[in-house]
Amino acid sequence: MPYTTNDIRAIESKWQKFWDKHHTFRVHTDSAKPKYYVLEMFPYPSGKIHMGHVRNYTIADVIARYKMMQGFNVLHPIGYDAFGQPAENAAIKNKTNPADWTYKCIAQMHDELKKMGFSYDWDRELSTCDAEYYKWNQWIFLKMFERGLAYKKASSVNWCPDCATTLANEEVINGGCWRCKSVVVQKDLEQWYLKITQYAPALLDDLQKLDQWPSRVRLMQENWIGKSYGVEILFKVTDSQEMIKVFTTRPDTIFGATYVVLAPEHPLVKKLTAGTPQEKDVLAFVEKTANKSKSLRMSGDQRKEGVFIGRHAVNPVNNVTIPIYIGDYVLMEYGTGAIMAVPTHDQRDFEFAKEHKLALRIVIQDPKNPDITAEAMAQAYVDEGALVNSGEFNGIGNEEAKKKIAEWMKSKHYGSITVHWRLRDWLISRQRYWGTPIPIIYCEHCGTVPVPYQQLPVELPKDVEITGEGGSPLARSRGFVECTCPKCNKPARRETDTMATFFDSSWYFLRFCSARNNEEIFGQKDAAYWMPVDQYIGGIEHAILHLLYSRFFTKFFKDLGLITMDEPFVRLLTQGMVLKEGEVMSKSRGNTVDPDEVLSKFGADTLRLFILFAAPPEDQLEWQSSGLEGSWRFLNRVYQMVEKRYKQTEGEPGADLERERNKAIKSVTQSFEEGYKFNTAISHMMVLANAIDKAKTNVDAAIETLVLLLAPFAPHVAEEMWQMMGKKDATIAHAAWPVFDEAALKTSTITMAVQVNGKVRGQIQVAPDTAQDELRKLALADPGVAKYAQDATIKKFIVVPNKLISIVV
C-alpha cells in the first residue's frame, strides 16, 4: 500500500482518536515515578494556529515524547491566554460578545492542535477567561493587597490613545503601544500597581541559578532590572536652606561637576524659582516638557533642551558654586531626578554644555591624549584614566577612585553610598472590559475595601456594550458597579478597571499542576511534585515581560508558603522565528503559509519533521516548500521498509549494519541531550535509513530501532508502523527508548589520514591503537605520502590517535 495523501489522513486521524480514547497522555501526581514537566508558552486564541505555533509546539512535543519513552512521568499541558484586546476589537467589529468570540476561537484552536498530534494531557486544558481560572487571579491580587504588594497611586502613566488604556513600561516599545504601535502619551491617573521592585534584588541574584537559560535572556533581564551602585550627593542651594540630592554612578568625576540639572518635574523647581525673573521661562519649559510624551522625550533627535533657573548650588567637595538647570534629558523616575553634570566625562552632559556654553573641567586624563584641553575636546572622554584636578585624589586610577571618593564623601557626610534600580513597579490596571475584574470595592465610609475571599469570583458582567471609547467599559454596567460594602453594608462602588493580561500568564504553569482543583489555587502536593517546569519553550519576545513577571509571582508564592522552589523554569529554550524569503512570516506582511494547507497535503508528521529538520530550534527558519517534500519522501521510504523488508529475511544482521544501528541510537540520543539539535538527530536517522537500504543482511533490528527513534518526531506513522510490525505495546508513545552498545560501535580497522606539511596526501587502514613505530612505517609506505616524504628529512611526526598523522619534512 503506497503512502498517499489519503492514507496519511486516515492514519493520522486513526491514531489521534486512539490517543483520545485511551487517554494516552493523561498523567497523575505519582511520587514513585520521576517527573518531567514540559511546557510551551500557551497561545492567544486567535482561532488559527500559525507556523510559529507549529514550530514552538512541535519542539515541545518531541521533547515530551522523548522523555516519555525514557520512562519519565511527563506533564505536557496546554491552555489559552484568552483575555485581551483582540477579543474586544473583534466584538466591536462584528457586534458580538468578546466571550462568544473567544470561546469560538478556542474551540477552533483546540481542533487544530489535535490535528498536529501533540501529546497534551487534555484533561488539564484551561482558558484564562474562565471564571474558575480568573477567580484565582483575584485571589492572588487580594493576597498581594494584604501584604502591601498591590497598591494604588496617582502618577503620570503611559496611555495608548487607540487602545484607550494604560500600559506598563514594559509594554511601551520604541515609544509605541506593544500591541497596536500607536504613539503612547502621558496621562495623570490613579492606577493599581504591583510592587515588583520589592523583589528586584532576588530577581537579579537568582538569575545566577538559571544556568540552563540562554545567556542573552539572563542578560536582558539583568539590564531590565538595572542595578547600579552609586552615590547620592547633597548640593546646597546658595541663598537657601534647600539641598539638591543628586545620584551618580561616577563619584570619581565629582571634581569635574560644572552644573546641576533637575528633571523638569522635580519638586524643587517651582520652589526655587518662585518670584524670580526666570520663573516665567522655567514654567513655560516645564509645561512644554509635560505636554511632550515620555516616548517622544526619550526618542527622536535626542537634542538636549533645558533652561537656567537662575539659582546656584555648591559642590560639597571643593566649594565651587555652579549653576542649576532643568533639562528634559533628566528623568524624574530614575535616581533622585537630579544629576551633577560632568560634561568632560559624560556625553549627554557634554552635548548639553556645548549647547548652553557651560564650563568644562577635565578630571580624568586620557592616557592617549594627556595634554588635551577641555576646549579642544570633540566629545566626552568616558574611558579609564588617572584623576587630575581632583585635589588629594590626583594620580589615582579612576576605577579605584570611584571607591575611595565614595568612602571619603560618606565619611565627610557629603553623601551616601546607594543602589538604584531601573525596574519600576508594575502598572496592572487596564481600562478594558475583557480581563479579570480587580476585586476592590470603594466605600464612602470605609474607603478602599478588598472583596472578601468567599465572594470570589467577581464575575465579568455580560451586559456591557463594547464601544472602544470612553474609559472603563465596566463603569457603564450599573449592576456591576453598584454593590454593598463588605464592612458596613452601605451602598458602595466596585473598581471598574481590569487586570493586565500578563497577570493571567504569570502563574498558569502552577495551575496546570492541578487544573481542576476548585478548592485551592493549586494543590500543594501536586505543585511540589510537578514544579518547577523542567523545560519551557517559547519566543524570545517574552524574554523580559512574561518571564520576569512569572519569576516574581513564583517568589511571591514561595513567600506565601505555597511552594518551596523560587524559580519556575529550570531550562528555557527560545525558538527562532519562521521566515519566508528572508522576512518574518506575518499576517501584516502577507507572507504566511497556512499550516492547515500543509496538513491537508502532507499531514502532521511531515510538517513536524520538516520544521525540525530545516534549522536548529533556536535559529531562524527559512520556510521552503520543497524541503517539505523531502521530509515526506523520507517518511514514505521508512514506511516502505517496514512494509516490504521487515521480517522478510532470516539470519543475523551484519556487523556493519549493527554498527550503524548503534551509531544512530547514540547520535540521536546525543542530539537530544546536547541542546536539542533535532536537525542533526533527523539526519542521523536518514543515515541509518540509507544503511538499511544498502544492507543485504537481516534488517529487522535496524528497522525497529529506526521506527522507535522516529516516534517522537512523526508519532502517527510511527504508531502505524509499530502496529504493522506486530508489536504488543498498546502505543509506541510508551515504548522504551532504544539503548546503544558501545562495544558494537568498534571497528577492526580504522582509516587514518596522513598529512605531509599540512596537506592530506594519503590514507592508511590500521587496527585501532596501532603503535607509533608501526604507523610510521605504514604511513611512509603509502604511495601518495612517499611521493612527498621519501627523500626528505622528517622533522616532526605527530599522531592524533586513531584519526590523523601529520608529518613535517
Add this chain to the structure above:
RNA sequence: GGGCGGGUGGUGGAAUUGGUAUACACGCAGGACUUAAAAUCCUGUGGCCGUAAGGCUGUGAGGGUUCAAGUCCCUCCCCGCCCACCA
C-alpha cells in the same frame, strides 16, 4: 550609541570544540523504468586547470599563532536581534 548573536556550496544546514571542510537534505544535471508523464531508483554535483591520473584553490576581507585554523588572537567589512538620554 551600548550589548548579544551570526557570516561555510545554487539553497537549508553539518563539522566529535584545534585534527581529512561541506554530513544530511533540497535543488540541478545525466541515466534506468514508462507509449508518455508523475512517482520511484541509480550516478554525479564547491571553484579553477586537466581526456584522465592528478594538481591548485577554497568557510565575509586582511594579517598572526600552530605540524595543523571554519574553530584561537589582532584589524576591518557586512547582517540579524535586543536595549537605548537610567546619570
